[in-house]
Amino acid sequence: MNKPYIIVHMMTSVDGRIDCGMTAQLKGNSEYYSTLDTIGAPTRVSGRVTAETEMAEGSFNTKSKEKLDKITFQKNAVANSYNIVTDSKGRMIWETETSSVFPHLILTSENVSKEYIDYLNSRNISWIAAGKEHVDLKKAMEILNKEFRVDRLAVVGGGRINGGFLKAGLVDEISILVGPGVDGRTGQPA
Structure with missing residues (x-):
């Protein structure tokens, strides 16, 4: 299987908690980011929960019931690194991508509405749809590696x-x- 080299990068308290608000208060929080820079993973993946609390602009309300129903992708922004977010059902609102060196790329399921895909395209946001109900991470990583040329990434969710x-x-x-x-x-969270 062709895929990027994947590193899970986390910061935890001594008792194993990973709540972002708490870890941000710990001495050494700045080392989390400097270490992330030194491990050489310019593309980063966050889950839906992390993205909703830290990055998204709100919730998307789909009016249409028409689903995408196929494995496909759209490269709307070309970059050397991406800020990837998993969003199986297409729930999050984003700012329009302009000339960012770290643009968003959304991983979603084939069950996402065509309306949400149209929304991402209108915002110039790249996306990969793989998996019937939830994101098929294996297939998404294959597409990410082959079509977006991502060779190394960090999971930071x-x-x-x-x-x-x-x-x-x-x-x-x-x-x-x-x-x-x-x-x-x-x-x-732990």
Whole structure:
């Protein structure tokens, strides 16, 4: 299988919590980003939950029931690196891509509405649709490598996206920074 070299890069507290708001307060948070730069993975993948809290501009409301229903892609922005977000159902709103050196690329399922695909195209946002109900990460990584020429990437999301890449057998390396602090809360992402 042709795919990018994939590194899961995370920062955690001593007690294993990964909540972004908490880890941002830990001493060593700046090392998370400098380490990310040194591992040589210019393309980054985030999951839907991380993207909704940190990047998206709101929620997309689909009016049409017409689905895409096929594996395909559209390269609307050409770059050496991408900010990739998984969004199986096409829920997030984005700013229009202009001449960014780190443009968004959305991974979605074949079950996404054609209306959402039209929306991404109107925003000049690249996308890959693979998988019937959820993103088929293996197929998406093949397309990403072959068509977008991405050779190396870091998964920088939370437990779900990390687990999805691990379950699909796509992880080549794990990079973990342990911040000097304890979260102590219950019911938080770990």
